[in-house]
Amino acid sequence: MASEKTDALVLRTIEFSETSLVVVLLTRQFGKSSALAKGARRAKGPFEGALDLLSICRVVIIPKSGDTLDLLTEAKLQRRFRAGERNLGRLYAGYYVAELLREMTDRGDPHPDLYDLALETLEELDGETDVRACLLRFELQTLRLLGHAPTIDRCAACGSEVPEGGRFGFGVTSGGVLCAACRPATRQVVLLRGATRETLRSLLSEAAVSGPPPPVPAELHGELRGVINRYITNLLGGPPRMQSYLAAASPTIDGQGRRR
Ligand SMILES: [Zn+2]
Structure with a gap:
């Protein structure tokens, strides 16, 4: 089968053998891919250490059909996620982004807009952008792009x-x-303030998919975090593993989050 070149974000790496890795990638052109990277664990392998969690790479994949793993034949590192070197909260936020992308996307169902949003989010987490606003924008825009956005104007039950x-x-x-x-x-009804509805609306707007995330007033953050946690937990049929670490994703407790 012909090989395909695409941009990809590393969502997970799993040791497969002495020398190989299985990597879960979000590719820009082909959606999610689980691929075997032969020789990736060798010091001088063909991937030159490009396959770290949340690395952005230019890859060559040979797609396989059915349950068979794709084959990864090349990966050139474009950018590494460095936030964790400075701040545990930002690191956990990055892991959470990877987990949501793994859980919510499918093989062979590309969403280039979601890919671009993910890259922008990681860049913000790597920089100085407010982690809480950055994550809420990522979550709500991901829900919107994948067709799971909550209704804000009309009653979800009767319209x-x-x-x-x-x-x-x-x-x-x-x-x-x-x-x-x-x-x-x-x-399972949560009572929210009127201002929270306004903030949800701005976080979900099409215009908010790129550029700086809409501001989230400090007094609404807890309410928004709580309702989005429950909404995503319901959608996935259980809480994301990294959800409980999001409390550490606060600028006021830099580096003080619990370790796994
Ligand atoms: Zn109603």
Whole structure:
């Protein structure tokens, strides 16, 4: 089968044999790929240490069909994720980004826009951008790009318009805001402030997919973090492993997060 050249982000590396790795990649052109990298564990192998978690590479892949692993024949490092050298919170945030991408994307289902968002997010985590706003933008835009965005304007249960202002109900399992009529009959409802709805709307807007993330007011962060954690947990059928480490992704507790 013909080989394919593409840009890729390393989402996981697994030791496969004395000399080889299996790598899970998010490729820009072909979506997720699990590929065998023969010789990747040799000091002087064909990949020259390019295959680290969250590295961005230019790769050559020979795709296989069915459950067979793709073959990775080349990887040239473009950029390494360095945030962890400075700050544990930023490192955990990077691991969380990798986990969400692994869990939420599929083989052979490319989303170049999501790939670009992931690269921009990692660059921000590597820099000085507020980690909390950066992660919330990444999560909400990922949900939007993959067709899982919560509804913000209309009731997730009956479709009627939900008036602005004041507290409102958000149905974690029903998929978004709820009208006053549907709220009492719905399970797993979180009550949120009106300003939180505004922030959700700006984080989900198409314009927010690139450029600096929309600001998240400090007093709303806890509420937003809580509801997005529950929303993603429901979507994935369980909490992401890195979710409990996100508390460390705060600029006020640099480097103080718990170790795994
Ligand atoms: Zn309703």
